[in-house]
Amino acid sequence: MGARSRQPSRIRNLTAVLAISAAVATPAAACSSSASSPGAANVNSANQPKNPTLVITANDISGGKNAAEADWITKTLIPDFVKAEAAKGITATVTFRPNGVDDTAYKSKLALDLQSGTGDDVFALDGIWVGEFADAGYLKPLADVAGSQVHDWDGWKQITDAVQALGEYQGKRYGVPNGTDGRVIYYNKKLFAQAGLPADWQPKSWQDIYDAAAKLKTLSGVTPVQWDGGVPMGEATTIQGFLPLLAGNGGSLYAGGKWQQPGKAFKAALGFYQQIYGNGFGDAVLQQDAKGRDKSFAEFAAGKIGIYAESDYMWRSVVNPKNGTAPMPDRDTDVGYALIPAQTPGAGVNSQDFVSYSGGSDWSINPKTKYPQAAWDFLAFMNSNAETVSRLGGAAKITARSDVNSQVLAGDPMLKFVNDKVLPITSFRPSLAAYNDVSTLVQKAVADVVGGKSPDEAAATYEKGLEALVGKDGIASGG
Amino acid sequence: MARTASPRAAEDPAGLGRARAAGIAAPALLVVLAFLVFPALWTLYLGTTNYRLTGFAARHPHSVGLDNYTNVVKDPAFHHSLWLTFEYVVGSAVLGQALLGFAIAWLLREAAGWLKRLIEALVLLAWILPSSVVAFLWSALLDRDQGTFNALAHTQGTAWVVEHPMAVIIVFNIWRGTAFSMLLYSAALTGVPPTQLATARMFGANQWQQLRDVVFPHIRGHILTNLLLISLWTFNDFTPYQLTGGADTRSQILPVYIYQTALFDGQMGLGAAIALLMLVINLVVALVYLRLLRERRGERTA
Incomplete structure (x- = not known):
C-alpha cells in the first residue's frame, strides 16, 4: 500500500468533504440535528474543543461476549486515555456502550444508528462491512474525518499491508484494524x-x-x-x-x-x-x-x-x-x-x-462526530503499542501490530501456530x-x-x- | 336514524360553525396525519425504491416503480409466509384463544369465588408478563438439552422450536393470549339473563342448545369484537421471532419475514413493500369484521 497518496492536500480534502456532504444531504440526513463534520482540514489538536465527549461502542459486554475486551475498555483504556488527555489540558468524557449479541444483529443496530444520525463516535465493525457502510455514507475515509494527521500516525508502520486492507475500501483507509485471525x-x-x-x-x-x-x-x-x-x-x-x-x-x-x-x-x-x-x-x-x-x-x-x-x-x-x-x-x-x-x-x-x-475487525469514527480530533486521538491511543499490550492483559491474540505480536505470541503455541503456519497460506474475503x-x-x-x-x-x-x-x-x- | 326537525341542526348540531369545528378537530387530525397517514404514505413511497440499510442504495435510492410490489406478490417465499401467518392466526387466535377463553369463562361462571379468582389470576399472568421475559421462559422450557419439557415428557433431544416451530408458536400464543378472550367473555356472559337460561333448562335444553339458542345470540357482538381484536394482534405479532427466530423460514410469519428482509438482509425498500401489503390485509380483515358487526346492529334496530 505504499502507493497510497501521502499528500492529501487540504483543499482537495475539503472539497471532497463538501461534495460528499452535498450528496448525502437527502431529506433524511438533512433533518438530523448533529451537524456534518466541521471539515477535516480544520481538525487538529491545536484548535479542538477542550471538553470532548465520546461514546465508544463494540459488540463486547462484561460477563458475556468478548468480556475481556469489554473489561479492558472500561477499566483500563478509557481511564488511561482520559489521563493522557488531561496531561494535554483536555477534559475528555468517554463512555462505553456494550453489546452482547449475534454479529448480524450488531451490524443492523450499527447501521440503523448511523443512518439516523445518532451513531456513537467511535465503534468497532467487521472488516467486511466497510464497503457497504462506506457506500451508504455511514463511513468516510479517516483522513476526511480527522485530517491528514491520520496518515502520519506511526502505528501504520507496524501493521502489515494484508491487515491494513481489512480497514480499507477502494484504496482508502476507513478504519484502524484491530487484528486478524485464521x-x-x-x-x-x-x-x-x-x-x-x-x-x-x-x-x-x-x-x-x-x-x-x-x-x-x-x-x-x-x-x-x-x-x-x-x-x-x-x-x-x-x-x-x-x-x-x-x-x-x-x-x-x-x-x-x-x-x-x-x-x-x-x-x-x-x-x-x-x-x-x-x-x-x-x-x-x-x-x-x-x-x-x-x-x-x-x-x-x-x-x-x-x-x-x-x-x-x-x-x-x-x-x-x-x-x-x-x-x-x-x-x-x-x-x-x-x-x-x-x-x-x-x-x-x-x-x-x-x-x-x-478476517478481522476495525475501529472507526462516525463521520458525524462532534469531536473528530478526540475520536482520532482515541483510535491512535487505543492502537498504540502500550495499549495494545495492555489489551491482551497477558493473554495472546494476533493483534494488528507486528511489534506487539512478536512480543506476545511466543507465550501461546496455538496463536503462534496461526501466525506462523496459517497466515502465510490464508485467503481474504x-x-x-x-x-x-x-x-x-x-x-x-x-x-x-x-x-x-x-x-x-x-x-x-x-x-x-x-x-x-x-x-x-x-x-x-x-x- | 331518525332525523331531527331542523335539517340545519343535523348538519351542525353543536352550533359551532364550520371554521370553529375545524379548529377543534385540527389538533387531532394533525396527530393522525403525522403518526398514521404520513408513515403509511412514506412506506408506500419507500416500497417503490430500492432503498437499503447499507451500501450504495442507502445513500442514493432510486425508484424501481412497482417492481417491489409485483416481485413480492409473485414471490413464493411471500406466499409461504402468508400461509404460515394464516395458520398462525386461525390456529392460535380464532380457534385457540377464542375457544379456550370462552370455555374457561363458561365453566367458571358458576365456580366458587376463590377457584374462579385463582384460575383467572393464572391465566392473566401469562398475559401481563413482558414478552421478552416470556420468550426466555419458553426457550428454557423447550430447550433441546436441558429443557423442562423434555425432562418431564421423556423426550430428551427433541429440538421443539427447530423441529416443530409452527406448533410451538401456536401453542405459545394460545397460552399467552387466552386471558383477553376469557375476560371479555366473562363480562359478556354476565349480560345473559339467567331467567332465559333457567327457562331453557326447564324446557329440557341441553348445554349445547342453551349455548346456541340463548347465549350466542346475546354475545354475538362481543364474539365479533373479540375476534377482530385478537386476529389483528396475532396477525401483527412479533413475539414468535424471539422463540424460533423464524426457524429457517418454517415459522416465518409476515412480521418476522418483514423484519428479516428489511433489517437482516437490509432490503428496506422491499420490506416496506411487504409492510404495505400487510397493512392492506389488516384493513381488509378489519373491514370484514366491522361489516359483520354493522349487519348485526342493523338486525337489532330492524
Whole structure:
C-alpha cells in the first residue's frame, strides 16, 4: 500500500468533504440535528474543543461476549486515555456502550444508528462491512474525518499491508484494524484417544476428515463434526465453514473483477456438507437453531463434539479457561488444532495442500462526530503499542501490530501456530459492498444441502440469487 | 336514524360553525396525519425504491416503480409466509384463544369465588408478563438439552422450536393470549339473563342448545369484537421471532419475514413493500369484521 497518496492536500480534502456532504444531504440526513463534520482540514489538536465527549461502542459486554475486551475498555483504556488527555489540558468524557449479541444483529443496530444520525463516535465493525457502510455514507475515509494527521500516525508502520486492507475500501483507509485471525480445525484429544485416533492429528485430505468422523461416530453421545452450516450462524457459516472448503478446491467467490458462477469447486464444497450431514457425522438440527453457534461451542467444551472448524477466536474467547464463554479447564491438553486440508493434496488455491481464511475487525469514527480530533486521538491511543499490550492483559491474540505480536505470541503455541503456519497460506474475503449479500446466498445454499437438497440444486438456487443481485454481466463462468 | 326537525341542526348540531369545528378537530387530525397517514404514505413511497440499510442504495435510492410490489406478490417465499401467518392466526387466535377463553369463562361462571379468582389470576399472568421475559421462559422450557419439557415428557433431544416451530408458536400464543378472550367473555356472559337460561333448562335444553339458542345470540357482538381484536394482534405479532427466530423460514410469519428482509438482509425498500401489503390485509380483515358487526346492529334496530 505504499502507493497510497501521502499528500492529501487540504483543499482537495475539503472539497471532497463538501461534495460528499452535498450528496448525502437527502431529506433524511438533512433533518438530523448533529451537524456534518466541521471539515477535516480544520481538525487538529491545536484548535479542538477542550471538553470532548465520546461514546465508544463494540459488540463486547462484561460477563458475556468478548468480556475481556469489554473489561479492558472500561477499566483500563478509557481511564488511561482520559489521563493522557488531561496531561494535554483536555477534559475528555468517554463512555462505553456494550453489546452482547449475534454479529448480524450488531451490524443492523450499527447501521440503523448511523443512518439516523445518532451513531456513537467511535465503534468497532467487521472488516467486511466497510464497503457497504462506506457506500451508504455511514463511513468516510479517516483522513476526511480527522485530517491528514491520520496518515502520519506511526502505528501504520507496524501493521502489515494484508491487515491494513481489512480497514480499507477502494484504496482508502476507513478504519484502524484491530487484528486478524485464521481458521483451523480443532479436535478433542480425549475423544480421539477413545476412538483410536492419533493425538497429533493432521488430516491431509477431506477423506481423512470423513474417516476420522466415521470412527468418532462409534462413540455414544458424541457428534463427530461441527462444520458451521446454517443461516442462523450467519457469516460464521460462510467463513468458518464454506470458504475454506471452496479454497480447498482452488475456488473463490470473486476473482478477476467478477463474481464466479458456481462451478465444480463450489459444488464440491457443498458436497463436503452432504458427506458430513448426510452421513450423520454432524448435527443437522443444531445448524438451524437460532442459538446454534453458542450451543455448539458449549457442546464442544463439554466434550461432545470431536472435530470443529473455527477461527482462533474459539481458542481465545470461547474455550479459554480464564475468560471464555464456554471455558475448558484443560484446554491446553485436551484441544488439538490442525490445518484445514485441501480436498486432495495440492488441490487448494495456488496449488496449496492446506488452506485457511482470515478476517478481522476495525475501529472507526462516525463521520458525524462532534469531536473528530478526540475520536482520532482515541483510535491512535487505543492502537498504540502500550495499549495494545495492555489489551491482551497477558493473554495472546494476533493483534494488528507486528511489534506487539512478536512480543506476545511466543507465550501461546496455538496463536503462534496461526501466525506462523496459517497466515502465510490464508485467503481474504473480497472487500466489496455486495459481499455480505453474496455471503447470505452462500449460507442459504449450505443450509439447503444440510437440509437434504443436492449440491446441484443448491448451486442452481445460488446462481439465480447471484444473478438477481449483481446482474448477469457481473458473473464470470467457471469457479 | 331518525332525523331531527331542523335539517340545519343535523348538519351542525353543536352550533359551532364550520371554521370553529375545524379548529377543534385540527389538533387531532394533525396527530393522525403525522403518526398514521404520513408513515403509511412514506412506506408506500419507500416500497417503490430500492432503498437499503447499507451500501450504495442507502445513500442514493432510486425508484424501481412497482417492481417491489409485483416481485413480492409473485414471490413464493411471500406466499409461504402468508400461509404460515394464516395458520398462525386461525390456529392460535380464532380457534385457540377464542375457544379456550370462552370455555374457561363458561365453566367458571358458576365456580366458587376463590377457584374462579385463582384460575383467572393464572391465566392473566401469562398475559401481563413482558414478552421478552416470556420468550426466555419458553426457550428454557423447550430447550433441546436441558429443557423442562423434555425432562418431564421423556423426550430428551427433541429440538421443539427447530423441529416443530409452527406448533410451538401456536401453542405459545394460545397460552399467552387466552386471558383477553376469557375476560371479555366473562363480562359478556354476565349480560345473559339467567331467567332465559333457567327457562331453557326447564324446557329440557341441553348445554349445547342453551349455548346456541340463548347465549350466542346475546354475545354475538362481543364474539365479533373479540375476534377482530385478537386476529389483528396475532396477525401483527412479533413475539414468535424471539422463540424460533423464524426457524429457517418454517415459522416465518409476515412480521418476522418483514423484519428479516428489511433489517437482516437490509432490503428496506422491499420490506416496506411487504409492510404495505400487510397493512392492506389488516384493513381488509378489519373491514370484514366491522361489516359483520354493522349487519348485526342493523338486525337489532330492524
